[in-house]
Amino acid sequence: MKRSVIYSFGLPFSFLLAGCAPGHDTAAALSPNIPVAHIETGLVAGQWPENEWWKTFHDAQLNSLIARALADAPDMQIARQRMALAEAQAKMAIAADSPQIDFSADAERQKMSAEGLMGPFALTDPAAGTTGPWYTNGTLGLTAGWDLDLWGKNRAQVAARIGKVNAQKAEMEQTRQLLASSVARLYWDWQTQTAMEKGVNAIKREQQNIIAADRELYQQGITSSVEGVETDINARKSDERLAEIQGKKRAIEARLAALTRTPVVTLSPQPLPAVNTTLPASLGYELLARRPDLQAAHWYIEASMSEVEAAKAAFYPDVNLMAFLQQDALHLSDLFRSSAQQMGVTAGLTLPIFDSGRLNARLDIAQAQSNLSVANYNKAVVEAVNQVTRTASEVETLRVKNQHQQQVEADAARVVALARARFNAGMLAGSRVSEAKIPALQEHIAGVRLQGQYIDATLQLTSALGGGYHNG
Structure with a gap:
């Protein structure tokens, strides 16, 4: 009797230990080149700081353009729907892990067969009920x-689902930053x-x-008409430059209208920001914590690792x-x-024994996807570091060039001041003062172009750092 009891209890546990579908070793897991902790400084999982860096320009016109782009742009709508889908899938996974209670009711009208298993019920027999x-x-x-x-x-x-939700949040922030950066670059x-x-x-x-x-x-007969030809040519070139500039402005306005979904964009001139930004002494990995693409890649790694764990757990009984x-x-x-009441409790066991390799294939797929996520993360880190280094170098170069250009403009202004003083003293004709002003104005235009290039480079660096220079 004791032996039969031992067998009756021991047999199920033997199945549990030895009856599972056989597994096999999967490909070795890849490791991130840069530890994930190095890019998580100052961030809270699943949340994102408000990186409204464009407000530091204190330009209401720019703020309005970016607000419209972030509210109505199709890219933002797509990003929001992706995040909503990921959140719904996460809720579904959470619900599947919890107890479920259902109410059901049915009624059936049927005729019993006198020749079947339920044959006695086909007869009317009060004694048998x-x-x-x-x-x-x-x-x-x-x-x-x-x-x-x-x-x-x-x-x-x-x-895994929660990790994908966090990744979608980061990707939505990436879309937000790219849109804001595009609008700001076009605006400036x-x-x-x-x-x-x-x-x-x-x-x-x-x-x-x-x-x-x-x-x-010429009318007074002092000079010949040939002497003014060069000035006429230069005036025509100025007209060409004006036409080119106006064409660029119209193209920019059209692109801003598309980004903000506005029929017509009307802008008013604003002074360019001063060239006075000082970069951090070191652009280390901790500054990349603000990059949404790296955060998304990190969360995809977390999700893929959970998928691997789920695939491994599938080898064990449910x-x-x-x-x-x-x-x-x-x-x-x-x-x-009360006599119609019935109740019961059932414990069910599902044990995979032979599945033609399906579980192993799923585990291989999960591990390969995890390795792919790590490889994508490693690539994103390398590209991020290269982008930051390149744009930071460009910003520093343009800052120095702007300083030199300011000195050139100051020297050109002194030449104009000297010509004006000679004109006031009656030593120089008024046209000579205009001739002295033209080189100074050309240097000023060159300075404006350099200043615009510097602003654009700082915006690119802001985007490369995910929304700002300051960590935290």
């Missing part, structure tokens, strides 16, 4: 089920072109002064608890009697 052959069977009640998840498969799937390019247009118009006015003076001298509390009767008139 049968009233056949027709019956209206009814059932109603509650059923409950719960997958105990002893090996953590469901929990791993929940963790328009302002740069406007400032250059103002400088070219100033040059054209001085050229008109020279042309008028040359025409007066244990389910099921229970029911119902009313069941052959006749609806008897359905609500």
